Amino acid sequence: MPEDLKELAWGLNSHSTEPVDLPQKAKDMDPSGADPQQEEALARLQKRAGRDEVALKAVGEGRRAKPGTAPALDLTRIDFPVLAVNGEFDAPYSKTTRMQRELKEFRSVILPGKSHNTAIREGFIPQLYIDTMIEFIASNNSK
Numbered sequence: 001m002p003e004d005l006k007e008l009a010w011g012l013n014s015h016s017t018e019p020v021d022l023p024q025k026a027k028d029m030d031p032s033g034a035d036p037q038q039e040e041a042l043a044r045l046q047k048r049a050g051r052d053e054v055a056l057k058a059v060g061e062g063r064r065a066k067p068g069t070a071p072a073l074d075l076t077r078i079d080f081p082v083l084a085v086n087g088e089f090d091a092p093y094s095k096t097t098r099m100q101r102e103l104k105e106f107r108s109v110i111l112p113g114k115s116h117n118t119a120i121r122e123g124f125i126p127q128l129y130i131d132t133m134i135e136f137i138a139s140n141n142s143k
Helices: 004-013 021-030 038-047 053-064 093-103 116-120 125-142
Strands: 083-088 106-111
Touching: 021 093, 038 093, 053 116, 083 093, 083 125, 093 106, 106 125
Parallel strands: 083 106
Antiparallel strands: none
């Protein structure tokens, strides 16, 4: 993953300037439950040929890193459209509260009945994901 994208990902998930009650309110909005296709999607992923084990290890280490180790990111300075697509079971409100409040052009789409693995995994991708991506790219492509 390019360094600037790593910093953006870290910055979106850390250094929160939100009032204490906002994260809890967002968490309370997040649906509970589990994606019924999650286990099948994970099994397919683990069987996939050509997996980049080095990259997967780096992602795992990044997830276990101490939060707040990345430089603060001022989302109000971002001057391009941002789209967040989350599965219903990915804590979509908790993940996007700050972006919703601070980004100038932000859109959040929640995929009903999906988790991270089934939202983007071949054989599980819902039409809403495809339509959302096509619309976002088409509406923001200057060519």
